[in-house]
Amino acid sequence: MNPVLRVEGVSKRFGGLHALSGVDWEIGAGRMFAIIGPNGAGKTTLFSIIAGAQAPTEGRIWLLGRDITLLGPEQRCGLGIARTFQVPRPFAGLTVLDNVAVGCLDASRNVAEARDAAMTVLETLDMAQVAGQRARSLSIGLRKRLEVAKALATRPKVLLLDEVMGGLHGSEVDAMIETIRGINRTGVTIVLIEHVMPAVMALAESVTVLDQGRVIASGAPREVTRDPAVVEAYLGDELVA
Amino acid sequence: MTPPRAKLVSWGLQAALIAAPLVVGLASNDTFLHDSLTQVLLFAILALSWNILGGFARQVSVGHVAFFGIGAYTSTLLALNFGLSPWIGMFVGGLIAAIAGALLGIVTFRLRGKFFTMATLAFAEVMRILAVDLRGLTKGSEGITIDSTPNLSMFVLGNLRSYVVVGFALMLALYVLSVLLARSKIGLKLLAYREEEEAARALGVRTIRLRLLVMVLSAFCTALGGTFYAQYLLFIDPDSVLGIELSLQMALLSVVGGVGTAIGPILGTYLVVPFGQLLRAHLGSELAGLHLVIYGLGLILVLYKMPNGVWPALEGFLERVSFSGRKPDRGHPGAEKRA
Numbered sequence: 001m002n003p004v005l006r007v008e009g010v011s012k013r014f015g016g017l018h019a020l021s022g023v024d025w026e027i028g029a030g031r032m033f034a035i036i037g038p039n040g041a042g043k044t045t046l047f048s049i050i051a052g053a054q055a056p057t058e059g060r061i062w063l064l065g066r067d068i069t070l071l072g073p074e075q076r077c078g079l080g081i082a083r084t085f086q087v088p089r090p091f092a093g094l095t096v097l098d099n100v101a102v103g104c105l106d107a108s109r110n111v112a113e114a115r116d117a118a119m120t121v122l123e124t125l126d127m128a129q130v131a132g133q134r135a136r137s138l139s140i141g142l143r144k145r146l147e148v149a150k151a152l153a154t155r156p157k158v159l160l161l162d163e164v165m166g167g168l169h170g171s172e173v174d175a176m177i178e179t180i181r182g183i184n185r186t187g188v189t190i191v192l193i194e195h196v197m198p199a200v201m202a203l204a205e206s207v208t209v210l211d212q213g214r215v216i217a218s219g220a221p222r223e224v225t226r227d228p229a230v231v232e233a234y235l236g237d238e239l240v241a
Numbered sequence: 242m243t244p245p246r247a248k249l250v251s252w253g254l255q256a257a258l259i260a261a262p263l264v265v266g267l268a269s270n271d272t273f274l275h276d277s278l279t280q281v282l283l284f285a286i287l288a289l290s291w292n293i294l295g296g297f298a299r300q301v302s303v304g305h306v307a308f309f310g311i312g313a314y315t316s317t318l319l320a321l322n323f324g325l326s327p328w329i330g331m332f333v334g335g336l337i338a339a340i341a342g343a344l345l346g347i348v349t350f351r352l353r354g355k356f357f358t359m360a361t362l363a364f365a366e367v368m369r370i371l372a373v374d375l376r377g378l379t380k381g382s383e384g385i386t387i388d389s390t391p392n393l394s395m396f397v398l399g400n401l402r403s404y405v406v407v408g409f410a411l412m413l414a415l416y417v418l419s420v421l422l423a424r425s426k427i428g429l430k431l432l433a434y435r436e437e438e439e440a441a442r443a444l445g446v447r448t449i450r451l452r453l454l455v456m457v458l459s460a461f462c463t464a465l466g467g468t469f470y471a472q473y474l475l476f477i478d479p480d481s482v483l484g485i486e487l488s489l490q491m492a493l494l495s496v497v498g499g500v501g502t503a504i505g506p507i508l509g510t511y512l513v514v515p516f517g518q519l520l521r522a523h524l525g526s527e528l529a530g531l532h533l534v535i536y537g538l539g540l541i542l543v544l545y546k547m548p549n550g551v552w553p554a555l556e557g558f559l560e561r562v563s564f565s566g567r568k569p570d571r572g573h574p575g576a577e578k579r580a
Contacts, residue, residue: 077445
């Protein structure tokens with residue numbers, strides 16, 4: 001495996017709370033990974049540390065063999081890491097098109113060019129018809145989609161998707177699964193944080209389970225979901241229910 | 242999306258607003274009117290400059306008078322001590338203010354919201370105290386009088402109408418700059434930054450660099466206004482060019498007209514400054530302070546009715562009218578989040 005992203009001994013403490021403890025993890029280029037685990041397991045914290053929004057207390061992050069631990073999120077974006085936010089953060093007063101165009105600015109000479117590029121992204125995500133609407137008027141399903149569009153606009157090598165299925169209806173989940181598959185087919189490495197297990201099973205080639213800030217299992221989805229430790233920590237209730 | 246007809250009306254209105262003081266100034270021979278117009282233009286220049294930082298980046302500064310004072314003192318001292326024309330000194334002052342702005346920006350880059358605002362206030366006060374205490378350089382509170390013999394090359398103009406023309410030219414330049422800035426890549430980045438900073442950074446927007454850039458630009462433009470003021474009144478002292486009221490006034494004018502729009506600061510100035518002048522002229526000698534009470538109540542009323550400022554309210558009205566029946570999109574950048 002050729003690791004595109006490597007997390008090495010990452011810990012994060014908030015005062016006395018150990019959000020992450022010595023997480024080691026690496027992912028191969030062009031594949032799809034999922035991180036699962038109960039609420040508060042540290043999944044989003046791990047994303048934030050990979051994307052540069054938070055600094056780890058200990059440990060290092062490597063992107064394509066380069067140590068990026070000290071870089072800010074805007075620099076990591078330039079190097080090819082993009083993330084969505086679990087709670088969508090649209091630029092509410094801007095149009096959907098301009099929301100996405102912000103992500104296209106660095107690769108464009110002017111705003112018009114960025115908007116053209118943004119329109120192409122919106123078309124691939126089937127959102128062209130809402131391009132002119134203000135982001136604040138979007139439904140939750142479209143807001144989640146807009147998060148993906150914005151991240152995709154930066155032409156990432158690694159795309160971190162934080163619960164993009166949450167709050168979506170059945171058909172919307174299916175559409176999102178297809179969308180993510182499509183993105184992956186263009187060579188983008190995908191990492192999902194996801195509670196919607198059918199989506200995880202459908203997409204991920206490898207699943208990593210976090211519990212109380214530690215990796216408790218990692219491997220193919222079928223094996224991991226049968227792991228007794230995982231069942232106990234997380235899946236138990238849902239499998240029974 | 243704004244319908245084309247509303248857009249056309251909007252641009253026409255903006256052009257008329259900008260041209261108005263020049264047209265009135267050239268048509269009239271009334272020196273009192275010329276004096277009023279020059280003051281209005283000066284404040285419009287300052288409001289436009291403030292708006293680059295306070296409006297486009299939503300970094301509310303109440304210390305902009307520091308840059309104004311730097312502009313006024315730099316060009317005046319260079320003229321007094323080295324005979325340098327204030328036409329050139331103006332840009333030297335701009336550069337020094339830009340450097341001061343960059344330093345302030347670097348020191349305060351971690352500060353957000355009201356903490357940033359407090360830091361700018363402190364910065365302006367330090368400048369004022371320096372101007373008072375460095376008597377050898379600035380003549381302290383005594384102030385500096387500029388030779389009033391008309392001399393075009395030294396920026397001492399023979400009649401008030403000429404000041405209207407110069408003020409107009411500066412205001413127009415700053416308006417064009419604001420429009421270009423808003424339409425540039427920087428403008429879109431600023432919109433993203435002021436809506437959701439963390440999300441903007443995640444999309445590659447270098448927010449610290451962006452803040453520094455607008456700070457420097459805003460400081461530079463404010464300093465140009467400082468020189469214009471000095472050459473108009475031909476007298477400067479720390480209280481007049483470094484007093485805190487002027488900082489608040491710059492912010493106020495933009496807020497009334499509509500922060501973050503190019504025309505807002507101009508419209509705000511047109512509404513507020515003459516209103517203040519008229520009240521002072523007609524009520525200033527009545528009950529002491531009455532004109533200020535009415536002035537304050539007027540501002541409260543306007544902002545209560547139009548919290549985003551007068552221009553956005555006007556544009557919203559235009560859109561509604563030209564949509565005739567269709568539900569307008571009333572969203573406006575920053576309508577929900579205001580600094």
